Amino acid sequence: MRIKVLFIAGLCSASMHSIEALDTVALPDVEVSVSRMAQAAGKSAVQMTVVDPRMAEEAQIQTPKDLSSIAPNVYMPDYGSAMTSSIYIRGLGSRINEPVMGMVIDGVPVLDKNLYDHTLQDIRRIELLRGPQGSLYGRNSAAGVMEIRTLRPLDMSGQVVRAKASVSTIGWQGLNEEGQLSLYRPENRRFGWGFAARYSHTDGYYRNTYTGERIDHGQQAGGRVVMDGRPNDAWRITGTLYADWVRQGAFPYSSAVTGQIAYNREAGYERLALMPTLRAVYSHEGYRLQLSGSYQFLRDDMRMDQDYTPADIFTLRQQQRQHNASFDALLQGAKPCEWYEWHIGLSAFSKHNAMTAPVTFMREGIEEVILGNANRGIQTVFPSDSIEISNTTLPIPGFFTIYNGGAALYHQSHFRFGGWHIHAGVRIDYEHARMDYLSTADVRYRFTMLIDEYEEVHTRLEGTKSAHYVQILPRLAISYEAPQWTLYGYAAKGYKAGGYNPQIFSTITQNQVMTDLAENMSMHLKISDPQFSDVSITAYRPETDWTFEIGGHFSPVSGLKIDLDVFHIQCFDQQVTVFPNGKTTGRMMANAARSRVWGVEAALRYGWEQHRWSGWADASYGFTDARFIDFNDGIGDYSGHFIPYAPQHTLHALAAVRYTAGKKALESLSLSLRANMAGRIYWNEQNDRSQAPYATLAATLKLSWKYVSLSLWGRNLTDTRYDVFYFRSMGNDFLQHAKPVEMGVEVRCEI
Numbered sequence: 001m002r003i004k005v006l007f008i009a010g011l012c013s014a015s016m017h018s019i020e021a022l023d024t025v026a027l028p029d030v031e032v033s034v035s036r037m038a039q040a041a042g043k044s045a046v047q048m049t050v051v052d053p054r055m056a057e058e059a060q061i062q063t064p065k066d067l068s069s070i071a072p073n074v075y076m077p078d079y080g081s082a083m084t085s086s087i088y089i090r091g092l093g094s095r096i097n098e099p100v101m102g103m104v105i106d107g108v109p110v111l112d113k114n115l116y117d118h119t120l121q122d123i124r125r126i127e128l129l130r131g132p133q134g135s136l137y138g139r140n141s142a143a144g145v146m147e148i149r150t151l152r153p154l155d156m157s158g159q160v161v162r163a164k165a166s167v168s169t170i171g172w173q174g175l176n177e178e179g180q181l182s183l184y185r186p187e188n189r190r191f192g193w194g195f196a197a198r199y200s201h202t203d204g205y206y207r208n209t210y211t212g213e214r215i216d217h218g219q220q221a222g223g224r225v226v227m228d229g230r231p232n233d234a235w236r237i238t239g240t241l242y243a244d245w246v247r248q249g250a251f252p253y254s255s256a257v258t259g260q261i262a263y264n265r266e267a268g269y270e271r272l273a274l275m276p277t278l279r280a281v282y283s284h285e286g287y288r289l290q291l292s293g294s295y296q297f298l299r300d301d302m303r304m305d306q307d308y309t310p311a312d313i314f315t316l317r318q319q320q321r322q323h324n325a326s327f328d329a330l331l332q333g334a335k336p337c338e339w340y341e342w343h344i345g346l347s348a349f350s351k352h353n354a355m356t357a358p359v360t361f362m363r364e365g366i367e368e369v370i371l372g373n374a375n376r377g378i379q380t381v382f383p384s385d386s387i388e389i390s391n392t393t394l395p396i397p398g399f400f401t402i403y404n405g406g407a408a409l410y411h412q413s414h415f416r417f418g419g420w421h422i423h424a425g426v427r428i429d430y431e432h433a434r435m436d437y438l439s440t441a442d443v444r445y446r447f448t449m450l451i452d453e454y455e456e457v458h459t460r461l462e463g464t465k466s467a468h469y470v471q472i473l474p475r476l477a478i479s480y481e482a483p484q485w486t487l488y489g490y491a492a493k494g495y496k497a498g499g500y501n502p503q504i505f506s507t508i509t510q511n512q513v514m515t516d517l518a519e520n521m522s523m524h525l526k527i528s529d530p531q532f533s534d535v536s537i538t539a540y541r542p543e544t545d546w547t548f549e550i551g552g553h554f555s556p557v558s559g560l561k562i563d564l565d566v567f568h569i570q571c572f573d574q575q576v577t578v579f580p581n582g583k584t585t586g587r588m589m590a591n592a593a594r595s596r597v598w599g600v601e602a603a604l605r606y607g608w609e610q611h612r613w614s615g616w617a618d619a620s621y622g623f624t625d626a627r628f629i630d631f632n633d634g635i636g637d638y639s640g641h642f643i644p645y646a647p648q649h650t651l652h653a654l655a656a657v658r659y660t661a662g663k664k665a666l667e668s669l670s671l672s673l674r675a676n677m678a679g680r681i682y683w684n685e686q687n688d689r690s691q692a693p694y695a696t697l698a699a700t701l702k703l704s705w706k707y708v709s710l711s712l713w714g715r716n717l718t719d720t721r722y723d724v725f726y727f728r729s730m731g732n733d734f735l736q737h738a739k740p741v742e743m744g745v746e747v748r749c750e751i
Contacts, residue, residue, distance in 0.1 A: 045423060045477035045488035046133075047551060047565050047601060049074075051126040055618070058656050058672045060698060060713060061126075064103070064116055064146060069676050070652050071128050072601040072622030074144075075645075079725040079736045081250035081269035082220075083302060085116035088646035089130060089143035090569065091597040091626025092545065095577055095645065095727075097589050098497045102133070102141035105148045106240060108277045108294040109137070111324040111351055115273050115298065118244050119220065121196050122151045122162065122182050130601070131567065132494025132547050134473035135425035138347065138408050142494030142545050151184055152238060153192025153228045159185045161751045168713075168744025174203025174214065176744070182223075190230050197223035205739055206252030210262040210310050218248025234284050242275040253308050256726070256733035265305035265315050272299045286334025296324040306359070307730050313365040316506075318357040325350045341414045348407040355402060359506040361394040369730075370394065374514045378447075378523075385449035387517060396509050399438040400502045406431035412475075423477040423490075434466040435500035435538065439509045447521050457520050459513045461505075461535065469542055471495050489550040496543040496575060504588035507532045532588075540589045545571040551601075560606045569597040576685075578633050579728070593631035595643055599624035615657040622650040631685065638685040649693060651677035667704050674698040683726035689733075694722040708749050715742040 049071040051061060059070050065085075068076040075088040087093050087101045094100070103110040110116065120126075126148050133141040151160075164180040178200035186192035199221045204214035222244040230236050250269040254261045277294040299321050307313035332343040361370060366389055375386045412425035441459040446452070477490035511533040551565025574593040600623050607616035626643040642648070656672035679693030700713040716739065725736040 043479075043481055043486050043553065045421070045479045045490050047130045047549075047563055047603075049128040049130075049603070049620070051123070051128075053123060056120065056123055056126070057702075057711075058700060059618075059654060059674060060700065060715065061120065063119060064148075067126070067128055067146070068650075069674070070618070070620065070654070071130070072603060072620040072650055072652070073130065073599060073624055074128065074622075075647050075650065075678065075681075077724045081248060081302070082117045082246045082271060083114050083250075083269050083300060085113045086645070087113075087116070087143075090567065090599055090622075091624040091643055091646045092143050092569070092571060092595075093646060094496075094575055094589070096503065096587070097499065097501060097540075097575065098140050100140070100143035100496055102137050102139075102145045103148065104137070104145060105242070105275075106150055106238070106277065107279050107290065107292045107328070108275075109326055109328075109349070110275075111296055111326060111349060112298060112322060114271070114300060114320075115244070115275075115296075119198055119200070119222065120148070121180055121198055121223070122184075124149045124151050124155075131490075131549055132473075132475070132492040132545065134429075134471075134494040135410060135412065135427045135475035135492065136345075138410070138427055138429050138473070139406070139431065139471075139495065139497045142496050142543070150224070150226075150240075151182075151194070152226060153184045153186045153194045154189075154230065154236070156184055156186055156192070159183070161749075163749045164746065166744055166746035168742055170205040170742045171740040173205055174217075176200070176202040184226075186228075192228045193226065194228075195223065195225045197221075202248075204249060206261055208252075208262065209260045210264055215249045215252045215261060215267065218246070220248070221245045235280065235282050237278070237280045239279075240277050242273075242277070244271065244273040246271040250302070251304060251308070253725075253727075253734040253736055255309075256735050262310050263305040263308045264310050264312060266303050267305050268303050270301045273297065288332040290330040290332075291328070293327045294325065296322070296326070298322040298324070307365070307732075308734055309730075309732065311364050312362040313368065313730065314359055314361045316357065316359050318355065320353055320355045322351065322353045324352070339416045342412065344409075344411045346407070346409055349405065351402075351404040353400075353402045355398075355400040355502065357398040357400065357502055357505070359396045359398070361396070363392055366391060366394050370510065370513065373510075374517065382449055385447065388446050388448060388454075390444040390446075390454050394441065394443065396439060396441045396506055398502060398505050398509075400505075401436040402500060402502070403434045404431060404497070404499060419481045421477075421479045421481060423475070423479075425475045427471075427473040429469075429471040429473065429495075431469045431471075431497060432466070433469070433497075433499045434464065435502070436464050437502065437505065437535070437538075438462045439505050441509055441513050443513055443517065445517055450521060455520065457513070457516050459509060459516045461509060461512060463535065465500055465535065465539060467498065467539060469498055471542060471544070484556060485552060485554045487550075487552045489548075491546065491548050493544060493546050495545070498540050498542040500538045501540060501589045502538065504532065504538055508535060508537075537588060537590070540575055541573050541591045543571065543573050543575045543591065545569050559608055561604070563601070563603040565601050567597075567599055567601075571595045571597070574628075574631075576631065576633075590633075592633055593638075594629045595627060595631075596629055597624055597626040597643075599626075612660045612662070613657065614660070615655070617653075617655045619653040620651070624648060628685070633685070636686065638687075641685055641687045642682045644682045644684055644687075647678040647681045649677065649679060651675075651695075664705075667706060670700075670702045670704070672700045672702075684728070689726060691723050691726075694720050696720050707751050708747065711746040711748070713744050713746065715739075717741055 065076040068074045073090045099113045130144045133145045162182045166178045168176045180198040182196035184194035201219050204217035206215045224242045226240045228238045247270045251267045274297040279292040282289040302318045304316045306316045326349045328347040330345040335341045408429040410427035415422040439461045443457050444454045446454045473493045475492035479488035547569045549567040554562040573591040576592050578590045603620040605618045631638045654674040658670035660668045677695040681691040683689040697717045698715045702711045719741045722738050723735045
């Protein structure tokens, strides 16, 4: 780490051409138009949280998950691994499969949420839109969209070099180290280029008491190369290659009984992602055509001790290789008159995922899960006899090819009559989903009453499932705009994509193994949960919701901005995670529920300047009451219960003050404090386990010179103890505890 700091310090002192640096200290500007919307943020018929470089630094936003600390009713917990990107917005979300929030980077949608958890570098602006954006963005934007925009060379007046190095410690155990370097160079007004690179390493914090080693150690690296050109005054073309690599320990889940993390098998996650993108914008005589396309490659490897105990029950290793592509064309027409404007778009995507997900039962798992389930039924008839299996391990390989592809046509019209605005939009989405599957098992067994020698039974499940979906997504918004305020109301439909869930295949294959054993003995074996023997249960339909919202944006005095809204959501065919009865290994997504949500949101931002002093404050509050209207999973009726995993309350408050000394010894000094609260969070549908409301405190002290700044920062300074995740596996309860106090120092340089 010392070498990294010396390198960056040397870089900062190197002789460079004089440049005009980016402004990262002004009050964050919320009057920024969203790429597919016609109005500025403070005038639009939608609620959004806008983050610029200064806000990102003051609020310590390093990954998309950190945005949940500043946006009302947004919760993106940091648990499991970089693969785990569960998102809950306004009470809706899911632990697995498709997200409720879309992510768009520089105009290109990220097609798999396994890539949502990445390091944010050289961010120009982030816009987090809350509420359904289906009419403009389509699938998986039922609760919102995160637009991330990065720096481009031709937006700068001269060459810019940036560098950052940081060191931190969590709970005073081990070190976390990170280094970043970027260069952006406009060669002339027609062409510019740039690159960014980053690397981080962590010793980890969570310790596995069984092995004595830290679980969450790891490394991450990545960056991007960007080419930015204006061939003529009408065209701008930007090509970018993103790269991301992760290798980490994972899944620090502790027993809810002992409070200890203790399991005997390896757990970890590794990912390589590449995303070349091309974006072109053509403007001529009032028309604007935006074209974007991408290829997205993902290869990852997840290893999991799936029983999370010292017992040797079973393991899972899931490997994916994805080839995804997207295309979008958006035409904004010239205004035919003062009171009307329009745009129309066409988009398409393709996702191809080759997945292997073998579950391997160890000897203890064979005894407890396979034979335990089988012999319970047999011994009700033959008390003195049982099935015996000679396998020391029982692999259940799973091979899956999952394909999703689709196309959409969308349109939006904007009418303006004085202060009144009407936005009417509709999108027609078509999607095809298909899963090819192969799952096998080879068992050597004997039945003590009938068979002396062991016999072999081969189980094989092979086939194809496919489905087609069409969604029509309308949106109607009406707003009235005055000089110091805007009021609005809208109704909109959103949806979360359907598909196929291979996670339940291990349970289906286990049940088929027991059925095949019984048939081989000319017997009938009763399966404890027969519905989990049918491959058709792997399918789930799209989840849809209707949102009705009224709200406003207010600027009563200079420097003060206030946002308020009230919303109501009706959710249909809600996708929920369902587990089979007993000690089983699988889980599945099912359209098992209908729910309703209502809530309120408030946000405030204020900035001021006086002589050498300046400051700003940012605060937000969100409340949701999210309940099932109808949900019975065959085990219990949870109608009227709260939807799990989404907090009922979120609260954020940030205050920052800066003193400008204007001297060589010290140019400026700034201090920021941030408080966050979330809760209550129910962990299950029974609502008998929950996390009480909790609060954390963070702070940053920054000293700045002409080219260099030094920051001292801390997170969870109150050392608040709380849990970020709960689940049940094999009849046992597990939790992930939050990280304790974290302290760090950071050096930045910009030339």
